[in-house]
Each structure stands twice: as C-alpha cells, then as structure tokens.
Amino acid sequence: MLFILTGLLGIIYAILCGTYDSVRGMTALFHVDRELNKRKKQSSPNTTIRRRESDISRESTPTKISKQEDEPALMTLILKLSVFNGGIFLMSVLLFEFLILPLINIMIVSTFGEDIMMSNKYWELTKTLLTIFYQTTWVLPLLLLSKIVNCLWFQDIADKAYKYSRGRPLINQSISRIVADSIFSILVQVLFLLQATIVELIPLYIVGKILGLVHMCLLYSLYTFEYKWFNMGWELHRRLSFIETNWPYFIGFGLPLAFVTQMSSSWVINGCIFALLFPWFIVSGNEANPVTNSSQYPLHLFSPVIALSNALFNKTIGTRFQKRKVNNTPTHVRR
Template sequence: MIRSIENRRVVLGQEIPNCEMELKGLREMMKKVGFLWFEGFREACCLHRVIILSLRSKRVLLRTGQCFLLNGLIFLGSLFLLNTLIIPTLSWILPHHHHHYSFLRLSLIHLFYVLWFYPLYVFSIVLSTIWYNDIAKYGYAAMETSNITTHKGQNDHHVKRPSGLGGVMIGIGEQVYSILLLNVFFLEVYATGFLPYIGKLLNFVLLSWMYAYYCFEYKWNFNEVALDKRLDYFESYWAFFAGFGSPCVLAIFFFSPLVSYGIMAILFPLFVLTATGSNAEQEMSFEKDKRRDAGMERLPIFYVANKVSMWLLSLLPQDKWDQMQDRKSQ
C-alpha cells in the first residue's frame, strides 16, 4: 500500500512538469497566433499604400474611381433610393390595410428588383472583376517602379512548367483547379452560416480567409508563385491571413446581402492594393524549414475544398487527370 502511494507520487511528480510544459507551449503558440493576427490586421489597414499607388498611376486612380462610381453611387445609391423614397411613396399611395393594394405594392417592388437590381448586380460582378484585375496589374506595375516594397525571394518559387503545348495545358489545368477550389471553398463558407451556435463565428473566420486569399492572389499570380506553394504558404500563416481579411468582413458582416456586396465591391480594390504593396513575404518565408523553425503549425484550411475539387477533376478524361496529378505531386 505504501509502495503504491509512493509510486503514485512519483507519477504525479512527473505529470505536473509535463502539464506545465504543455501550458507553456500553448501560451507561446497563442502568443504567436495573436501576434500574426494583429500583424495581418495592421497590414490590411495600411490604406496609405492606396494613395501612394493611385498618385503614381492614373490608371489605378481611374479604375478605383470607376468601381466607386458603379458600386457606390449607382448600385448602393439605387438601394438607398428604393428604401428611402420609392418604398415609402408606394406605401403611402397603396396602403397596407387593403389586400389588393398590398399585392400591387409588393409586385411593383419585385418588378423593380427584377428589371433593375438583379441585372445591375450581374453587370457589376462582371465589370468589377475585370476592373479588379486591372487595378492589381497597374498597382503592381506602379509598385515595381517605387520604393514601397520589393519581392526578393519570391521569384525562387515561380511556376516551372515545360515549354510548348505541355506547359500551356498544365497552366490551364492549374487555373481550372484553382477556380474550382475557390468556388468549392466559397460554398463551404456559405454553408457554415447556417450552423447553429458557432455558425456565425465560423463564417466570419472563413470569410476572412477567403477575402485575404483573393487579395493576395493577384500579386502571387504576377510573381508566378506556384499554386501548391501559395496554398502551403497560406495554410502555414493562417493567423496572419485571418487578421488581414478581418477588416474586409467587419465592413459587411452586419448588412443585408445586397448592401454587403455593394460595400465590398467598393472596398475590395483598396485591400487588393494594400496586399499588392505589402512586404509581408519578406518577413514570412515561403520555405517550409523556416516556417517550422518559426513554430508555425499548418492548418488545413482548404482540406475539404481540395478533396471535393480533386474528386470533380477525376471525372475529367484520364490524360488531363494524369497531368493534374503530376503537377500536384511536384
């Protein structure tokens, strides 16, 4: 009995230091996560880069102004006009207490959405997507001629493809995979919003990652960073990118879908330029060994999206599927 008690004391004596070490490691990890999240949030708020790049490139200023004009003045202005003038006027002309008037009023409002808002919404998505790419391209060109930041070390991770038709096919396949992956991830983000209790919080975090990836993807494309490198890099520095995407989501999280879209369509070019002018890659390496030394644990953010995307790609003809598999294994 006495020996059993002594053995238990020895075991407890060993467990207590182990628990202390685990708690210390957990505190260090949380400290690292908090630091990187704050750094990402701070990077997103460096909107002075937008002013610098706009002054250096008239094309950046023009495209940014066009985004504001279309999505701010026309799209959000139409919503404001509908809610503050048209609907109150219809409610006054066609009172609620009369059934036929109510039906006519709702029909007119829905007709306004069908004939104006939904076509304008689609038109805005198409045109804004083209403008976003132009803003990133002109902003990147302006940044290359300025002293805002440099991209030392990124060119070591550019896409190495064979020349000729094979390289073109691999490039197309990689683009198809990237588009499919991000669309599946978008559906995943949308689905989390319906989860009880933790759905809103999880949706906020996933939206932050999604917008952060969209913002940095332009620069990675211009720097020809390989897709597998950028995904590995993003999942390794997940805390930084969660912080970077947070201001984007905070600006739209509590509004209706149409209003949220209009606000994001105005703000997104600003965050794209902020990401383009960021020097985060100088401080956070693309190299796996350096990330391991920094104590960063990779978080498989795109695990589900990757599995679904690869399953969908497996439905392609076998020769194209083999090319995609070879590219991912490199």
C-alpha cells in the same frame, strides 16, 4: 504554460499585423500612384529635342497617342470603380430599399386607413411584385455587367500595383495550364463559399458565426493575394498551402472586409460594398509582407473543397490536366 502563452501571443500579433496591413492600402495607394507617375516622368526626359520630335509626330499623326500617356493612373481606375459600384449600383439599391419601398408602403397604409389587415395584404403583394420586377430588370443585368467590369479593372489595378513593387509578372506556365489553374481556382472558391455557409448553420450560434467569419476572412484574403501570387508564378496548391500554414495573418487581413460585408442582410448590398472596397485591398495585399510561422499547426480548411473540386474537375473537364495537377498537389491535399 509559457509555451502556450507564447504561441497565443504570436497568433494575436499575426492577426493584428494582418488587420493593419489590410487597411494600410487606403494610404499606400497614394504612395504607389505618386511613385508610378514619378517613374513615368523619369523615363521620359523633358528635353528640347524630345519636345520637337513630339510636335513633329503630332503633326504627322495627330490622332496617335502613346500607350504610356494614354494609360490611366491607378487612382483613376479605382475612382471609376467607386463611381460605378458605389455611385450607380449601390445607390440605386439603397434608394429602392430605403426610399421607394417605404414611400409606397406609406401610400398603401394611407389609402386603406384603419383597415390594417387589408393594407398589410396589399403591401406584401406589392412589395413582392416590385422586388421581383426590380431585381430582374435592373439588379441582375447590372450585376452581370459589374462582374465583367470589375474582373477586368481588378486585374488592371493588380497589374499596375505589382509592376510598381516587383516589375514584370513572372508567369512561366503554358496557356492550357493557366486556364486549368483559373477554372480550378474558381471552383475551389465557390465550394469554399458554400462550405462557409454550411458551417454557419451549426446549432451552436456563436461557434457557427465564428467559423463562418474565419472562412470568409480566409476567402477574402485568397481573393486579394491571388492577383499578386499569380503574377509571381505561384500555382493554386502553393497559394492555398501558404494561407493554411500562415492562417493567423490571413484571418486578420480579411477581417475588415468580412466584417463590413456582413453588416447588411441583403446580399446585393454586401456585394456592392465588397466591390467598392476590394480595389483598395488589392493594393494593400500587393504591398503587404505576411507574417509567417506564427502558428505551428496549419488550418486545413481548404482540404475538403479541394478534394471535392478534384473530383468535379476531373469528371467535367476530363483527365487532360489530372496528371499535372496531382503531381503538383501537396500531400495534405491529395489525402
């Protein structure tokens, strides 16, 4: 009995530590940005000779700006993403959902007066047509643009945060191996998201919701830590194995982001909230030290999608990377 109680306390402690580390990025960002600026100033001594050389170089090449000086700060990148994802994308969706559509509904109801059936009929038709038009002409193009922008800036934010804490990335893989790892990782994430959706359909409502939430917590933790682990040279099998082994910590780490992105019934709004908050969690993940060995029983939730991904990957990409991948896959994944 004491053994079981000790194990439960260890799991709860790891979950709480993960939750704390995830929200700590809100304050860690200011410290990281300040230290990066301090190091930049220390690496560029303010001497009279340097000023004169700088003036001469500016006169000879007035349009030339050093890469170090032109490099945007970490806070600047995150604020730009916040303006784009929150100020433009999210606000436009909220205005359409909660301002434009209600106003049109009021106009239709006032036009038909007491004829409720006719007003409801025209309202449903108008709402459907406007929603389709809005999503095809604004939401989908902006969503594709945001995916591209976010991927580029997320990577830049992760690289800056990693450079602050650990120096240069340790990537010792060939280009073909990196490409194969990236494609396989995306496939695993998509299938795991599909698995999370399926488990939520379990007839027992509470059980389905809890299992779905656990899946999303682990998936968001993988999203967050993948930048750091990739720069550390960890391959996908090692990243997934580490999450499955230390699942209490990563459930706690992904819990805040999973909770706030399920508050709305609109997947577009949830996606905007994710893109708005995710850069902060990248910094949190880079600064975090996961609690390990909190549970003696790994949670092999990624094993089914890895088995399916192996089959799909080998059929679509071919057998070029099969031998390399199988040799580096842990035992529980190859089963």
